[in-house]
Amino acid sequence: MKQISFLIAQIAGQPVALDVDAVRAVLPTDEITPVPLAPPMVVGISTKRGRVLTVIDARACISSETFPSISQSIVVKIGTHRYMLLVDAIGDVVNVRADDVLPPPPGMQPSWNNIATGAIRIDGQELALVIRLEHFIEVGLNNRTAA
């Protein structure tokens, strides 16, 4: 049976699972240059090994609350661009069998619609939403403009 690896993280209090194939690195967040006139969830830009990353507060895509700053971030590649996602916390990598990925649970907060494509149980217990990164930013923008 095919195994899928997920990186577990927590965004705005919600455990999520990111496909590790899209994750490039987990890095400390230092030296973020703010970007004027950018959408609200854009924290700024940062450089890593000569690359310019767009730093996004993943929590701001979901919620309009303000969140404490954190020291670690997840670097993901969406399309041809790299983003640095700020999340509440970063957990472990878990392996699950492909048929253990559940459909997204009913009764999710509406802001997760179109972002979550499924859910997995971590250690058979807590439910983490499997999120689709390429939709994350677009939906996040809509959530914020609707709010």
Place this chain on the structure above:
Amino acid sequence: MADPLTPGEGMMDDLLDDFLAETDENLDALTNDLVAWEKNPGDRSLLDGIFRFFHTIKGNSGFLDFARLGRLSHAAETALARARDGGVEPDGAFVSTILLAIDQIRALLVVLAETREEPSGCDAELISRLEDAAAPHRQESVGKAASMRAVQPMAEGHGLAPSVKAAPPATVRVPVGLLDRLMGLASELVLARNALVRSARHGEEIPNTLIEHVSACVTDLQDGINRTRMQPIEGLWTPLPRLVRDLSHELGKDVRLVLEGGDTEIDRQLLEVIRDPIGHMVRNAIDHGIEDEAARRQAGKAATGTLRLSAHQSGGHILIELNDDGRGISPDRLRARVVAMGLMSADAAAALSDSAAQALIFEPGLSTASAVTSISGRGVGMDVVKTNLERIGGTVEVNSRVGHGTSFIIRVPLTLTIVPALIVGVGGQSYAIAQSSIREIIRLRGMGTLSDIGGRKMVRLRDVLIPVIDLAALFGRPVDAMAERWGVIVEIGGVGRVAMLVDKVSDQEEIVIKPVSPLLARSGTYSGATVLGNGEAALVLDLAGIAMLGEVTEGAALDEAQTGTSGAAGSAASWMLFEVGGAVAKAVPLDLVARIEKFDSLVLSYAGGRWMAHHDDRLIPVVALDDDMLEGRVGGDALILDDGHRRAALPIDRVVDIVADPMLIEQPASLNGIAGIAIVDGMSVEVVDIGWVMGAASRQAASSPASILIIGNRQFAAGVLKPLLESAGHTTTVVADHGEAAALAGQGAVFDLTLAAGDLQPPTGLSPATLYYGHFDGDHRERESCVDPYDRAGLLEAVNISIGRTEGAAA
């Protein structure tokens, strides 16, 4: 076991790839051969080559089992065979039909490359047309129909068909020699890296020679990598013979196409960007420029029009010229058109020079074609061409003589990815502005120096009011209305000149532009991002987008009526450019350079805390723009500067050039000895602050603020003395002469000090002390009350002493 006679799947794939690549490569050449053969039907070798090509396609199609391709190429081959036997006249209609077959083959190949399967369908109509074309007594109507392209090929026509090769990932061909050179440079860098690591490990200081070596290697490597991106401009030329042929047939004009400089190399990314503009301009030239035969004869010109495209490299640019010998661009029609469109008053239009009127074709919506044809005048005008070129840092200009022809000169940079940029500070952050857009940099003393016209802030620069965009305000950063700001004057396509207000002008750097994520691009503010030398991330400003956000539109800059002469203070006629230390050239007024000496020939002595050079039996101070520069210096030159009564020796690496441009003199706060940055031939040049150099020996003492009245030539007083005194904390009032000063006295004004030009006798009673500045030949004044206006430190010291004395006397 597999049947040994059936090629395996992988092998078929390889064969198909080979077939596609080979055929696509040959299609362009074939098209041009066909066009050439049409002009010269007697050339058997051309015809044989064309014939052979179709024959090969037919053979390969049979082998790869592509029936449709096979039938089509067979029909074309048959038609060509008839022409070869002399059975049919190869006229325009015949060639058009063969060209249609080529278009269709290309279209089939595009689908093949994508789907790996031959598209279903049939080309019966085209095949019957090919058969008709080959028939010995075909009717005229058939030929006509063929030339009217009733058959829609699957790909868009006009010879600019998409390349079949677009499907697989883009590849480049690199000459082996170049690859070897890159490899050599990489090895050199490895050795240099090893030396660096060794030095670092042993805690040794890294020798300068090593740093220079690494820097030279990187420059060469960058150059080499750029070269791998280069392609001959031939790629742009290739589709043109067919395009010109089809257009001239359609329009009933006879046009000869001359292509020159096809081996000029250009960055492949740029090649793609200029492909459409060039195609557009060629269409325009044939549609609007070149007249039909009758009109040409009437004008006494050769019946055949000539369209000439040439390319060559000039400095860091590629120049592409497009000349036609057509009717030229009528300035009167353009004038009439702007007036008709309400863009300009009749008087203003009449006042335009002919060349200014002709340049109006780059304005949006000004297509002058009286009839909109299918070829041009479709709303994609020269304004789009201009905008597209400017987006990549290029320019286009037009020269046209009515009745004689038109020439367009396109200038594009050699490469896109690495560009010189100016780093500016806004709200404590760094941003990059591409150097190619920057015209000038001016210093502004607080927001009060701006004019407010119609609710918009404008800055006056040599009788032109330029709209201002305050980037700090736009970015929502606090603006200190009193602080010194900088106006970066940029030229924006479709908008004109705009002054971008920034807090700081820091540096010039060659930056590598990286695309920004769509999330950031959507604000229209940034065209890219980069990593600065200090490791900081910086955004590259999208000037056109910012102009739009700042609501600055076309023609916002206002020309003011000429009010007398307004020579910019501090600008001199000629400048000497030289290099020292950094990569940015520096400039001094040529008039001040008395001599250039070999630095090693100067006898130096260290006395009184400073270096002095023995020169012409005089001791002159050595002033270094960079403090570290004098220590252990070997080689190079020294400029002996002389402003009439003082001398200084300025060590330099080498003289670069002498230019006659006016330059702007302003001073970034961060640099000693540099008055400002000017742009010469698109390059930044640091203008040396002569006042600083001449007065570099002593530093000004702290002073108590005083109110000072300056009497003298307004330009010098307000442009030089006022900023100097104000920067030392004093407040100043400037008057031009005795009369104005007396008027002030009448109003009861009182100052701490009067500073008067040496040839003036100021009114008494305005201040307790008076100093004189300027040149003195007599000794009619007390020596201690005279100051040298170029000796900043001396002047400030004298001011402080005078104030101190009067303060002391008062106390």
